[in-house]
Amino acid sequence: MIRSEAILAAAEGANPLVPNWWEVLVTAVGFAVLMFLVVKYIAPALENSYQNRVDAIEGGLEKAEKAQAEANALKADYEQQQQEGYAEANRVREEARTEGAQILAEAREKASAESARLVEQAQVQIAAERLQAETSLRTDVGALATTLASRIVGESLEDDARSQRVVDRFLEDLERNSTAGTASGTAGVAE
Numbered sequence: 001m002i003r004s005e006a007i008l009a010a011a012e013g014a015n016p017l018v019p020n021w022w023e024v025l026v027t028a029v030g031f032a033v034l035m036f037l038v039v040k041y042i043a044p045a046l047e048n049s050y051q052n053r054v055d056a057i058e059g060g061l062e063k064a065e066k067a068q069a070e071a072n073a074l075k076a077d078y079e080q081q082q083q084e085g086y087a088e089a090n091r092v093r094e095e096a097r098t099e100g101a102q103i104l105a106e107a108r109e110k111a112s113a114e115s116a117r118l119v120e121q122a123q124v125q126i127a128a129e130r131l132q133a134e135t136s137l138r139t140d141v142g143a144l145a146t147t148l149a150s151r152i153v154g155e156s157l158e159d160d161a162r163s164q165r166v167v168d169r170f171l172e173d174l175e176r177n178s179t180a181g182t183a184s185g186t187a188g189v190a191e
Contacts, residue, residue, distance in 0.1 A: 142167030 145167050 138167070138171065141171065145170045 142164070
C-alpha cells in the first residue's frame with residue numbers, strides 16, 4: 001500500500017494545470033506510430049476494400065443494366081415474333097378460307113355440270129325411249145288396225161305395202177284429230 005507520505009510528496013511538486021512534458025512526448029510518439037501504422041497499412045487496406053466494393057457494385061449495376069437491356073431486346077424480339085406468328089396465322093386462316101371457298105365453288109360448278117350432263121343424258125334417253133315406244137306403238141297399232149280393217153272390210157290385208165298404207169292413213173287421221181282437238185280446246189279456254 002502506498003503510503004500517504006509518498007502521495008503527498010508527489011502531489012506537492014506537480015501542478016495539475018501544467019502538463020508533464022515527458023507524458024506529452026510519450027503520448028505524441030505513440031500517436032505518431034499509431035498514425036503511421038494506420039496510414040501505411042490500415043487505410044490502404046480499407047481503401048482497397050472500399051474500392052473493390054464500389055467496383056463490385058458498379059460492375060453489378062452495369063451487369064444488371066446489360067442484363068436488363070438484353071431482356072428488353074429479347075422481349076421485343078419475342079413480341080415481334082409473336083406478332084409475326086399472329087400475322088402468319090391470320091394469313092394461313094385467310095388462305096384456308098379462300099381455298100375453301102374456291103373448293104366449294106369448284107364443287108358446286110362440278111355438281112352443276114354433272115347435273116346438267118345427267119339431265120341432258122336423261123333427255124336423250126327419254127327421247128330415244130319415246131322414239132322406240134312410238135315405233136313399237138306404230139307397229140302394234142298398225143297390226144291391230146290391219147287386223148281390225150281385215151275384219152271390217154272382209155278381205156285380207158296381209159299385203160305389207162297395202163297394210164302399211166292403211167296404217168299410215170289411220171295414224172295421220174288420228175294425229176289430225178288430236179291436233180284439231182287440242183286447237184279447239186285451247187280456243188275454248190281462251191274464250
